Amino acid sequence: MDVSKLPNHHPTAWDTHFEAMSLPDMFGRSAKASPQAPLLHFLGRTYRYSELYADAQAFSRALRARGIGEGDRVGLFLPNVPSYVAAYYGAMMAGAVVVNFSPLYTVDELAQQVADSGTRLLVTVDVPELYATATKVLRGSALETLVVSSLAKMLPTLKGIALRLFARSKIARVDYGRDILRWNDLLDEGARLEGGDAAQDPHALALLQYTGGTTGTPKGAMLTHANLSINAQQTAGLNPFGDPAGEVLMGALPFFHVFANTTLLNHAVLTGASIAMVPRFETKQVLETIEKYGATGFPGVPTMFQALVDHPDLAKTDLSTLKVCISGGAPLPGPLREKFEAATGVRLVEGYGLTESSGVVSANPYEGMRKPGTIGQVVMGTEVLLLDKEDPTVIAPDGEPGELAIHGPQVMQGYWNRPEAAKDVFVEHHGKSWLRTGDVATLDEDGFLEIVDRIKDMIAVGGFKVFPSQVEDVLLEHEAVKEALVIGRPDDYRGEVPVAYITLENGGEATGPQLREWLNARVGKHERVAEVVIRDELPKTMIGKLDRKALRAEVLN
Template identity: 85%
Template sequence: MDVSKLPNYHPVPWDTRFEAIALPDMFARTATATPDAPLLHFLGRTYPYSALHEQARRFALGLIARGIAPGDRVGLFLPNVPSYVAAYYGAMLAGAVVVNFSPLYSVDELSTQVADSGTRLLVTVDVPELYGTAEKVLQASQLETLVVSSLSGMLPKLKGLALKLFARSKIAKVAYGDGVVAWDDLLSQGAASKAALPPLDPQGLALLQYTGGTTGTPKGAMLTHANLSINAQQTAGLNPFGDPAGEVFMGALPFFHVFANTALLNHAVVTGASIAMVPRFDTKQVLQTIEKYGATGFPGVPTMFQALLDHPDLAKTDLSTLKVCISGGAPLPGPLREKFEAATGVRLVEGYGLTESSGVVSANPYEGKRKPGTIGQVVMGTEVLLLDKENPEVIAPAGEPGELALHGPQIMQGYWNRPDAAKDVFVEHFGKRWLRTGDVATVDEEGFLAIVDRIKDMIAVGGFKVFPSQVEDVLLEHEAVKEALVIGVPDEYLGECPKAYVTLNAGEGATGDALREWLNARIGKHERVCDVVIREDLPKTMIGKLDRKALRAEVLD
């Protein structure tokens, strides 16, 4: 589809061309232009651009002093803390490739990805759970060095002192020595170094971002400096509100996730904005942070916005500075959007992205025309195709849903050490390489995309294809239903039958049988569910989105 000829409701023209720049150079440019401007607000302490840039420079030189060479992999096993920012840009400044690891990983999960990526050095923090896991991986893997940053050292002085004096159990007893280095010692080593920093190629590999593994073993998406810096500029191009340097982003998304990497960190740095950051999502703390720092934008996942709605402090929190909230990572239920906007007066728009696309592909406009139920229009410079659901070598018939395929400057180069997987995910059309997303989509006459479902999630019912998300959307219209997931379960006659799992809103007493009858009267015959199961909770991924894969494994195993 020629997106350039369709109406564009984003503030920047679709054919805008962005600069391919290495991420550390992007960081240096902003730090030089506005050295005293705040980059991070963290639990009462503010870090200006210049301070974090200097930490990144010292970290880079410290890595070089320890033998890290261009192309080596440096892992980050960190929550949202200031050392993440310095280590992220600093590792790239040394020419290394960053590998993001979730702080919720088990020893086995971390070991597997350390081995797959060939990570030589890992950065963590002296929180017992993280340090304990990282130390075990150091002892039992090819990992050579563990760098440990101090949580108390990143806090305001009085908070840091209180943590040391009254909460010793929250600080790990780190066994410094061979292979285990203190963050401050590495920075000191870097400060004393006379080494030269290597030249950086914008087209060079910057980040290995592991997928969530929805199609099997997690794979490392290879993202270049250009992929990431351009996607940050594409995201900044969605902002219609004037001077972007005045924006304050609510930083509740975990930085290790590609959505936060682009929509929060790199987005802020390319524009000179600031991030009011929390170590992890805590509803009360998020509300307090929005009010204290005057957050203007909040990228999050639907479960975060639901949690804000459910919290008793929402009504008494001043949200007047918030201009827009952007939901990604999972489909945004219509009832949630309506309730959130009614309760807060803040516009909540849905966007879309993938690990393989550096994080951001499309969004509904922040102002003006939008289309609820869609993922909006693609960001600048991004092209779309709809492929036949059964054969990606063929374009989908006009007007019919098809597998969404993407071409643009933010699309990954392939999977780390997995050329076989790359062959399955890329397809050639019109002389260009297109990324197959695995999502079934429709596109209207104005270029607004709607995700119908994932190809692998479709349920085969007696020869018909059922899209579970469509059944879930109907379920969510019931006033009692808070969350819903539908999966296919084996059926001797039909092959598979849709089965729904739901949680209820507080105070609701609906039964599974009643919900099944209500639902089946409102959907197609082939879509009718065999059962509705009411649960206290539904499985969620590490960033808080509903996890269909985990539910399917739990139920069918």
Template identity: 80%
Template sequence: MDVSKLPNHHPVPWNTTFEPMALPAMFARSTRAAPDAPLLHFLGRSYTYDELFRDAQAFAQALIRRGIAAGDRVGLFLPNVPSYVVAYYGAMMAGAVVVNFSPLYSVEELEQQVADSGTRLLVTVDVPELYATAEKVLRGSALRTLVVSSLAEMLPTFKGLAMRVLGRKKIARVSHDESVLAWREFLTRGREGKAALPEVDPHSLALLQYTGGTTGTPKGAMLTHANLSINAQQTAGLNPFGDPAHEVFLGALPFFHVFANTALLNHAVVTGAAIAMVPRFDAGQVLKTIEKHRATGFPGVPTMFQALLDHPALAKTDLSSLRVCISGGAPLPAPLRDKFEAATGVRLVEGYGLTESSGVISTNPYRGTRKPGTIGQVVMGTEVLLLDKEDPSILAPDGEPGELALHGPQIMQGYWNRPDAATDVFVEHQGKTWLRTGDVATVDEDGFLEIVDRIKDMIAVGGFKVFPSQVEDVLLEHPGVKEALVIGRPDSYRGEAPVAYVTLNSGRETSGADLREWLNARVGKHERVDEVVIRDELPKTMIGKLDRKALRAEVLD
């Protein structure tokens, strides 16, 4: 489809070309332009571009002294804290590849992805749950080094002191040794380093971002510096409000998520903007942060906007600084959009992206023409095709829905150590390589895309992706469970909620409630099911395979 000939409602022309930059060079450019400008506001303390850039350089030097070489993997097992920003850019300054790990991961999930990625050094924070998980993985895997940052040290002086004195239960007791290093000492050693930092090729690998792709097995999407820096520039090109350096983004999305990596962190850095960051989403704290720091933009997931609507302080909060809110990660229900805009007077637009596309593919315009119910128009330099739903080697018939396929400078290079998986998601058409999304879409005469179905079985829970097969595998470990299928049920708050349907082995008796309790103790928080339904049988295909599609149609219809 020739997007260049369709109407463009974004402020920057579709055919704009962007400079592929290494992320350290992008950070350096903004730091030189305004070294004393704030990059982060965090719980009462502000960090300037220069301060964080120098810390990132020290982190890079410390990595090199530790033996980390170009191409080695450095993992981040962190919530939204300043040490994430330092470690993210610092690892890349050393030529290393960052691997994002969700703080929601269990020991088993983190251990599996550390092994798959070959992560050598992991950064975490002294929050008891995170440190305990990371320390177990360190002792039971090939991981060599754990660097532990201090939450109290990242707070304003008096808040940090109060936390050390009054909040000791919220601080893990870290057992430092030759493989468990304190953040402050690690950076101090780095400041003594004299090694020349490598010149990073914009087309080299920058980030491994794990995703389920089109199957239930997590795979590391390989994103280059060029992929990420261009997608940040594409996102910045959506802004119609003037000087972007004066923007303040509300940072509630978790940085380990690809949406936040592009729409928050790299977007802010490429434009010189600031982020008013919270360590985790709390509706009351978010409202206070918006008001205190005069936030101008808020990228989030639908559950966040629903939580703000439900909070009693919303009506009393001054939101006049907010120009736009952008919803992604899951479909935005029309009633939620309408209620939010009526209650706040702030425009809430829906966008779309994938891990494999560095985070952002399309959005409705922040001003002017928009089409509710669509995911908007594609960002600059991005092309789309609609493929036949049954045969991706041919295009969908004219005027009919098809599988959305994408081509653009932000598309990943493939999956880490999984060329077989990449073969399944890339297809050749018109002399170009296209990424199959697994989502069925339509496109109108103005180039607005609407997702009408999905081929993938993934369940979108509050912006996170849950892979049914993984939850099913855990259920099948229960001695009473014979068969299991997990599907997503529409949920007004989270978008979808996982629900399990099982049959039992002969002679085994248990209840759905007991199975739910047993299962939820063994999976990640976002994977926990709302209900386990026991049935005499589950639908199967003609060859006897469990039929998730038939179950979904039966239950949801």
């Protein structure tokens, strides 16, 4: 579909030329242009571009001295800490491919992905849980080397001393040796070595980002330097506020996730902006960080913004520097957007992306026209098709919802070691290869996309397709309902019946039967739920979005 001929409400022209560059080159340009500019604010300590760039160079040289270079895999098993930034760009400077691992992984999950990716060296931090998991994988896999950074040494001096003196239980006792190395020793070693940075091909593989994708089995999406650097440029092109180097991004999303990797880390480094970073999302700490550092933008997931709305300190926190908040990772409920904007006066816009697209596909404009309930317009240089829901080789009929497919410079090269899975997710149309998203969407006359549902989530009720998100949207209109997930339960007569699982707002009063009656009076016959189950909490993914897959596995198995 030729979106270039549709109205464009983003500040950057759709046909803007983007430069394919390597991520080390991108970092180097910003570090050389403004070496003393802040890149990270971390728990009271500020790291400047020149400092983290020098650390990345030192890590790169130390890796090369150990025979780790072009095409080798370097894994990051880290929360949001400064060593992540130096390790991420430093590994790429050496020509290695970064593999992101969630700090929440179990031993089995980490071991499986280390083996699948061929990771040779893993960087972690001396947090007891992470160190214990990493050492078990080191001893039981082909992983060769573990590098451990010190949390205390990344903090301001007094905080670091206090952690070592009074919180020893929060620091792992690391058994350093031949295959377990100190991060700081490696940096010192690299700083003494000579040699320039190796030139990187922008079209070479830069990152393996594991995702459940459309089949549920973890697969490594192969993202090149160009995929990632161009998606950072596409993200920067959404900013209508002037000098991007003056922006301070609230860094609560985890860097290991592709959403944060693009919208926080690479976006900031591209533009010379700074990130006010927290190790993990804690509502009070996030509010304090926004106020202390004057955060201007906040990419997050809906549950983060819900947590801010629910926190008693929100009303007394100075949010005057915030220009926009961007919600992604999961559908943004309309009532939550309205509550957040009413409570803060800050615009909350919804966007959309995939691991397979380097993180960002579309967003609502930060200023001017927007359409709540949609995922906005595609970012510059991105094309879309709506495919027939039953047959992706056919275009959906005009005016009908279809499976969203995208073509653009940010789309992955395929799945590592999974050629068959890649065949299933790409389709040819008009002489181009299109990435199938698995999401059913509509496109209006203004170029705004609306996600109707996921193909795999659709519920088959007596031969009719029911979109659970549409039923959830109605439920969320009830003042007592805070969160909602609808799944299909097997039924002998109709095949499946919808069942709703919800949590209540603080002080919300309603019973399951009352909500079922209220809901069923407002939806179509086939959308009527058999039951509304009230729970204290609903399952969430690692980045805090509601997890339909986990709920389905829990209640149906």
